[in-house]
Amino acid sequence: MRSGLQRGVDRARFSPHGALVKTPLASLLDDEERTLEAARALLGTGGLPAEAETAFAGLTGQYARLLRHVRHLIKVSDRMQEELNRLNDRLRDSEEKYRSLFENASEGIFIARLYGEFLDVNPAMARILGYASPAEFLQAHRMDPLWPFPDSDEKERVFSALAAHGKITHLQLRLMRWDGGTLWVELSAQVRPPDARCPDTKVEGVMVDITERKRMLEELRYLATTDGLTGLYNRRYFLELCERELSRAARYRLDIGLLLLDADHFKVVNDTHGHDVGDEVLRIITRLCRANLREVDITGRMGGEEFAVLLPQTGLHAAQDTAERLRKAIAQTALPLPDGQMLRFTVSIGVCSLAARDLSVKQLFKVADQALYAAKRGGRNRVETPPDGS
16 A cells, blocks of 8 residues: 555646546646636626626636646645655655555545555545545445446546556546535546555555636636627637638538628617616527527627627528528517517628638628628618628
């Protein structure tokens, strides 16, 4: 129990596809850093309602501090591994010192067989998974050998990788608590081969609870990519998705369609009935877009009363049909007002569809915007294509 774990594991990241990829420490949190940068970039751009700006800035600051703390913890963990290596060289026979480290570490530490049976866990690991003591943890595991893994596939993924590669480092996975709840952990482990002192092959590992970090990452990612009023993609992220879809369409020589929607006389709605009613109109348009579009279609709020819909693998006629169906659905909808009246509203839609070869997102929007201008000039509540029929 005191030798293999103390030797530590070298830095390598376990890829989502099951392969071990050598990775420098600085890149382990790149995804979190990119999300944080996207969140910072959103601040001050006007992409969030004024009342949400302060809360969003506070959350971004909290997550930045958490990320710095996580990096510090990783460095502390590495130093701990180095210390374990030195202990392994100098104190191989000092069971008491290793047991003290095992018992008092804040990280969860475990020893298991290579097929997944847990033989020993420290108090921290028992607490992370909801038990008061290692004995209670091991009793629960004996009653259900699959626990704490949520399913056999996840358990097989961990121990097959260990059997194939001898170690895993910073692998993120879900585990089950005693009460049935789930948590995210980051796991590093290595295989200790048989030797004269220990004739059985065993796995020794360290586990850290990263549930809160994951939650904050997902919340930041959502806020950085989503329009707070409608729940649609915001302008920045919608354009990013357009770039990706355009690249895919160019690679496979596919057409791609774009709709630009603008709520007609929206300023009059706001001035006459107030911004709360105007906001509800935008939410209704959002719901109707979702109800009348395919799952593969991408919808975003570009700002104010303007929306955009990207239609992958869609020619001009199909794009026109989609736009007309959406226009009719909106025109046939009414919003009840507090005074008993019914507010009706319409949209103008510019439609284009172009071959994605040698086409930029800027060019695609320019053509669709010309069509939208034609719809406005033609009397609103209509669908138009560009003058050249693109």
